[in-house]
Amino acid sequence: MIRADSIDNLKNNLDIVDIISQFLELKKSGANFKACCPFHGEDTPSFVVSPSKQIYHCFGCGVGGDSIKFVMEYQKLSYPESLEKLASMCNIDLVYDKETNKQDNKILEEANKFYQKLFSQNESTKEYINNRGISEFSIEKFEIGYAPKSQDTINFLKTNFLNLSQAKDVGLIDNGTNGLYSRFIERITFPIYSISNKILGFGARTIIGHNAKYVNSPQTKLFNKSTLLYGYNLAKEHIYKTKQIIITEGYLDVIMLHQAGFNTTVATLGTALTKDHLPLLRRGEPSVILAYDGDKAGINAAFKACLLLSQGEFSGGVVIFKDGKDPADMVKDGKIEELNSLFNSSINFIIFAIDFIILKYDIKNITQKQKALTEVNDYLKSLNILYQDEYKKYIAQKLNIRENLIQVNVTKNRQVETNVNQIDIAELCIIKTVLEKKDSLKKVLSIVDSSMFEIHKKEFELLINDSNHQSLNLILLNESLENYDDDRLTKELLILLLKFYTNQLNIIQYQKELAFKDKILLIRKIKDNIKQLKSGKLINFNLNKVQNSN
Ligand SMILES: [Zn+2]
Structure with a gap:
């Protein structure tokens, strides 16, 4: 619950x-x-x-x-x-009755306070942070801390009577061969928050040269790194206001860019951007700027992110920091203007992805060129049809080929999908009601036939001809569909018929093959029906009888 x-x-x-x-x-x-x-x-x-x-x-x-x-x-x-x-x-954690999430957060909060207190007492940590150019204000804002030796953290938990098994559950400590040990040992700590400002875990950087420069909290019931973005809780107001978000790869980049006024910056947590990040990114519909390193890993990560974002129809682009530059150092060196112009000249996701694919091949070689075309074409087909047309020309120029060699999807997949999924609750409820109360079938059949159902003709025909069909079970079992009482059924049938006859009136007025005399007769009949329906009277199904009499 x-x-x-x-x-x-x-x-x-x-x-x-x-x-x-x-x-x-x-x-x-x-x-x-x-x-x-x-x-x-x-x-x-x-x-x-x-x-x-x-x-x-x-x-x-x-x-x-x-x-x-x-x-x-x-x-x-x-x-x-x-x-x-x-x-x-919305990246919000639900609290279930049987769990003790509040307490879990409490332990993380306590640990965070403990680490923050130790930070100010640890000279080498302070020196590292100062050398990176991080201000006192940023240290406070991002709650930078210091995790001590393993035993110190264990002792802290014990002396404060914090529940050790809970501390294990939230990824602060774990069982090792020599008993309990702390996950974060002699590291600078960066608390990671949910969008609603609940602490969920930590990222931590070594200062004594551990093999892993950075470690994060492990996956816990609170912490899922592939849905979270570092700094989002602090950036969100600005993201909604400016409709822009900058995604970097590191904690220090986030802190330093905020310090320089780029307060819409966030970072992935030592992982690539995944599709699970997209719901969070969509909030406020910002334009997305990927700010990635110019090394091979950075460019590959940018390419993968570009695929996700372009297929997800995000606007924005990529900024690659070349020649070993990184955003944090640029802020430290006061290159704010340069950063600004970099962010303003990002490369569109689709262009970046197309260039990346084509660059993998030596297109002077015809076989390689063919491969490049196939791969870039596959990518293009994964995009919205509108983009497909727009970028055909670009690809043709890049590969120096005729535009008609590039195939795009002619069918609008999306539209087909929505048509298939189109539903009409009222029509389905009428069908459900008849399924539940078989004796209402006679009444319904004397009033409507399947042609009067706009969306669910097929289901209504099944109801008459094959009432055990599986697709009817779906309607029967769907609890969000109401089972109408008699009054409501009458009311809904009135609405259905009114809609139908109003439509018929429009159609018949433009029907050329109908003789004038018959047309007048039919129109009069329909208008009479509409009048009766509007006065709340259900009329028998008689339209076809009029038409057939000719
Ligand atoms: Zn509606």
């Missing part, structure tokens, strides 16, 4: 515009946002999202609710599943 205060915390951190825009394209419309409703078929947007009320509502089909309801309906998830999905989208 997720604890109630944890759910409240999650709710407080949800922004409905952020959430829904990860699934739908929202357009600003006055104080609100609009989109075509994903729950019923439509061409003009009647699905409205209100940031001030933090709700959505469709004026076409009447669905509505908060962020949680949206994720439940759109992704077809249960309530707890939706909470978990939202928590991971």
Whole structure:
């Protein structure tokens, strides 16, 4: 069970515009946002999202609710599943009843205070930090600390009666052949926070020449390095405001760039950028600048990140620090202007990726050139169709070939997908109701036929012809679909019919092959139907009878 205060915390951190825009394209419309409703078929947007009320509502089909309801309906998830999905989208940790997450955080907080206190007492640590140009203000802001000898940390935990097995759970200590030992031994510590400012773990740099220059907390129930970004908690306000985020590879780069005023800087935690970082990166829809080292590892990492970000349709680009330069040292040397112009002249992700692929081959050699074309073409096909067209020309120039040798995807994959997934809650509920109450079938059949269902014709036909079909079970078992009572069923049928006859009226008015006399008759009939429906009377299904009589 997720604890109630944890759910409240999650709710407080949800922004409905952020959430829904990860699934739908929202357009600003006055104080609100609009989109075509994903729950019923439509061409003009009647699905409205209100940031001030933090709700959505469709004026076409009447669905509505908060962020949680949206994720439940759109992704077809249960309530707890939706909470978990939202928590991971927002990088927030949920607290479960049986666990003691608060206490886990408390231990990390205590350790952090302990390390911070030791920092000011340790001369060599202070010297290292001073030499890197880090100011007193930054030391405070980033809570830089010092982890002592292994036994000192163990003693600290013991004398403060902190639970050792919990300390193990959060990755502070572990069992070794000689008993308990500290994970962080004689290292400078950098606490790592969640987006909601909860301490989750540490990154730590050696000052006595350990083999591993940096170590991080191990994977724990709190700490998952592939979803976290160092410094995000301090940068987030600026990221939302300036719509920009700078991603570097190191803790010191983050600290020094913040110190120089680049306060949207974050870093991955000694790992490549992964797809699990993307939900966090999407928050506030910033443009992303990758600021990576110019060595082979840095350029390879930048390429992989470019693939992810371009396929994820992020805007932004890459800045590579050549000739052994790094952002932290540039700040220390006062090269702020140079940094500024570097960040302003980043190379677009797609260009960077295309160049990287082509550079792997010697394109003067025809076989190599063919390989380059195949690889770059495969990459292009993984992008949104709009980009495919845009970059065809660039690739043709780069490889010195005709543009028509580059193939792009003609079908709009995305659109096909959404059509397949299109659902109409009201139609499905009508079908569910009939499935549950077989005796309502007769009533429904005398009023509607499958052609009146806009989205779920197929399901309605199955209901009549093959009511044990598997796709009907999905409707039957879907708990988010309501089982209507008689009144509601009547009301929903009225809406369905009204929609249908209004559509028919439009179609018939433009039908050339229909004789004038018949057309008038039919229009009158439909208008009469609409009138009756509007007065709340369900009419028998009689449209085809009129048409067939000719
Ligand atoms: Zn709708």
